[in-house]
Amino acid sequence: MKKIILLGYMGCGKSTIAQNLSKTTKIPFLDLDKCIEKRAELSISEIFEQHGEVYFRKLEHEVFVELLQSSENSIIGLGGGTPCYANNHELLKRDDVVSIYLKASIDTLYNRLVHNKSKRPLIANMDEEEMRAFIAKHLFDRSFYYNHAQYKVSVDDKTVEETVQDILEVLA
Ligand SMILES: Nc1ncnc2c1ncn2[C@@H]1O[C@H](COP(=O)(O)OP(=O)(O)O)[C@@H](O)[C@H]1O
Ligand SMILES: O=C(O)C1=C[C@@H](OP(=O)(O)O)[C@@H](O)[C@H](O)C1
Ligand SMILES: [Mg+2]
Numbered sequence: 001m002k003k004i005i006l007l008g009y010m011g012c013g014k015s016t017i018a019q020n021l022s023k024t025t026k027i028p029f030l031d032l033d034k035c036i037e038k039r040a041e042l043s044i045s046e047i048f049e050q051h052g053e054v055y056f057r058k059l060e061h062e063v064f065v066e067l068l069q070s071s072e073n074s075i076i077g078l079g080g081g082t083p084c085y086a087n088n089h090e091l092l093k094r095d096d097v098v099s100i101y102l103k104a105s106i107d108t109l110y111n112r113l114v115h116n117k118s119k120r121p122l123i124a125n126m127d128e129e130e131m132r133a134f135i136a137k138h139l140f141d142r143s144f145y146y147n148h149a150q151y152k153v154s155v156d157d158k159t160v161e162e163t164v165q166d167i168l169e170v171l172a
Pocket of ligand 3: 014015016031033077078079
C-alpha cells in the first residue's frame with residue numbers, strides 16, 4: 001500500500017485523524033490544504049478571498065495529483081471538497097490508494113464546526129441557523145462523491161483514538 005487517503009465533510013476530522021494515525025503507524029502524513037497553502041504562499045481563506053473558489057479548486061487538483069505521483073508511503077488528509085471536483089474521485093480508484101470516508105452526522109459536524117468556522121471560507125460568515133441548514137444540504141449533495149471511498153468509518157461519538165483504532169482495523 002502506498003497512500004491512505006482520508007476524505008469526508010469539513011469537520012469530520014480528516015486533518016486531526018491523519019496526524020494521529022501517522023503517530024501510531026509511523027507513516028508520514030500530509031494535509032492537502034497545508035500543501036496548497038505552502039504552494040500558494042497564502043492561507044486557504046486568502047486564496048478564496050484573493051483568487052476565488054474556482055482558482056482554489058484548480059490548485060487543489062494540481063497539488064493532489066502531485067501528492068499521488070510521489071512514490072513515498074503516506075497518509076493524506078484531503079479537503080472536504082476535494083473528491084467533489086475535477087474528477088478527483090476517479091483518482092481514488094488507483095491501485096496504490098486506500099480511501100477511507102470519515103462519516104459524520106449533521107449534528108457531529110455542526111457541533112465541531114460551530115466554534116471552528118473562521119478558517120473555512122465556505123461557512124465563515126454564516127450564522128448558526130444558516131450553517132446547520134447549509135451543512136445538511138451540502139453533505140447530502142457531496143455524499144455521492146464521499147461514497148466512492150473504498151471504506152467508511154463512522155466517527156460519531158468516538159474519540160480520536162477510537163477512530164484511529166477503527167481505521168487500523170480496516171487496514172489490517
Ligand atoms: N473525536 C474527534 N475526532 C476528530 N476531531 C475531533 C474529535 N473531537 C473533537 N474534534 C475536533 O473537531 C475538529 C475537526 O477538525 P479537522 O481535524 O480540521 O477536520 P477536517 O480536516 O475534516 O475539516 C478539530 O477541531 C478537532 O479538535
Ligand atoms: O469542504 C470544502 O470545500 C473545503 C474544506 C476545507 O478543508 P477541511 O475539510 O479540512 O476543513 C478546505 O479545503 C476549504 O476550506 C474548502
Ligand atoms: Mg482539514
